[in-house]
Structure formats: C-alpha cells, structure tokens
Amino acid sequence: MNEEIKFYRNAKKTRNLLLYAGAISALLAIMLLYGIGTFDGVFKIKLSIVSGAILLIMLVLTFKVLAGIKDKSPLIQIDSNGFSGRTTPVAKAFGRIEWQDVTDLQLTKVGGDTLVAITIDNKAKYEGHVSKFLWKMAYDEQNSKLNIMYSASEIEINAEELFNLFLRYWKK
Template sequence: MEFYKNKKKSAQLIFICSAILLALIAVFLYSIGLFTGTTATKLAGISAALGLLLLVVIIRMLVSLNRSAPMLVLSQEGISSAVTAVSKAAGLIYWKDIQHISLTKVGWDTLVELTVSRPEHYMPLIKKKLSAMAVSGIEGSAGNLQIFLTASELDMDANELFETIQDYRKKISQYDQAEV
C-alpha cells in the first residue's frame, strides 16, 4: 500500500513557510536599523539564521514537490517512510519490531508515533544519515525508539493514517497466522 504527496497540502505548507520567511526578513530589516536607525545585533543574527534555515527548507520542499516516489509504503515486511527525517533515515521498519502505535500531538500537528524495539539495528542507520542533534531524545526510557510519522503532506490526516496502519498491521498478522 503506497501513499503519495498531496501537492495541494505541500503548496499550502510552502506558502505558510514563505509567509514566516517574509516576517523574519521584516524583523531582520528592523533589527539592522533600516526603519528606526537603531541596531539590535542579536535580533539581527537570530532572524538571519532562522531565515536562512527556513529558506533552505522552502527550497527543499519546492524541489521535492514533483516527487513521484511514494512518501509512505506499507508492505508485508514493514513500513518505509519519507515523511520525517528520522523515519526516512531508519529505512524499513519491520512489523515485528513495532511494539506500539499511537497518536501524539506535537505543536499544531498530530503525529503517528511508532515505538520500535531493536534500537541497535536502527540507530546506526539513523546516526549515519542524520546529525547527533536530530537523533537526541528518540530513545525512550525503556530503550525503545520513538519514530514519528506525519500526515501533513499526505492525502489523509493523522487519524486516518493511524487507522490505516493499524488495519494493515492487523491484516498482516492475520495473514501470517493463517499461514502457520
């Protein structure tokens, strides 16, 4: 089962990020004294750094807008996802390693949280592709990984994604039990 990028949702996300970028540019111009003649170097530095970071994100989003590969794949073996950096870096997450699936509210987004066992298998893959800052805190207190999936760019919302994953997992486990 494959899920692709919803171009309308992606365009809305790009529009929102662009509006935030414009606000950061205005803050930067204000902080360098363009309007008042007074400079605020810390504010200028922070707004410039955040603006550059957001500009890179917008460019990456524009480049991936016409991506034809699926963003999320549910297969017999497990879940392959490119909806978040950590899920993409983890590669195929096997069903047998997924201990729990739940919904988690983070900011304005609701995410599907996968509690994954065998961190010794996934962490080297994730650390190889991402910086140490991006992977800090993804291991839970029990030593399991918490990998989040977002539906923000898919043709569904988080509740639908959660239900779809749960139903597919149930179907796979019934199929596996029938074979035994």
C-alpha cells in the same frame, strides 16, 4: 491484506505548507530588516541574529521541499511485512521497519501537526542506519526504545486515517 499501500504527495497540502513557510519567512525578513536598523536606524543585535538564523533555516527547508516537489515516488509505503516513509527526517533515515519490531503506536500532537508515533523495541537492528544526531532524536534512553514519527501533512489522508491504517496492519 497482502497488498502494498503507497501514499504520494498531495499537491494542495504541499502548496499550503509552502505558503505558510513563505509567510513566516516574510515576517522573519521584516524582523531582520527592523533588527539591522532599516526602519529606525537603531541596530538590535539579538533580534538580528535570532531572526536571521531562523530565516536562514526556513529558507533552506523551503528550498529543500521545492527541490523535492518533482519527486513522484511514494512518501509512505505500508505492507504486511513492514513500512517505510519519508515524511520526517528521522523516518527517512531509518528506512524500512518491520512490524515485528513495533511495540506501540500513538497519535501525538507536535506544534501544529498531528504525527503517528511508532515505538520500536529492537534498537540493535536499526542502530547503524542513521547518524548520531538522528539517533539521539529517536532514541528514548529511559525505556531503551526508538520513537519514530510519521506526518500526514503532505499526503492524501489525514493523521487519524494514517494511524488507523498503521494500527490495522500492525494488529495483523
């Protein structure tokens, strides 16, 4: 098991994600138009602000995915010494993680996606790798461990297969 495994972007899954994001953005745009009074002439400030802010975030994320769609580098790399991934912002920021630092692996359902959650014990080794914002997202203060999640939503395999692959390499 010394070979390196690389997972690349699955064009079909990425296209489906972009279609869902486009549909949600269209609904948010309609809500924004309704909120500013385009249909009934009544300005609804809370609806306008909320739908406008969420629409802006969705559009920025969608354009980031569109800009990175030409990137042919692997989204997840796994070998006998460690792994790295770019499927979530926190995983991308942390970079390469060694198997010796991993204490637990789990499948976690977040929203409509199932993620592989990896718990890391050696926080001092990874502390300088990320911004304070991403550190707060990954660091669990109760048990002093880092939780980093990897998504299979854009790669060739599903979350359960990715979890089993991580588990096999970790156990070795």
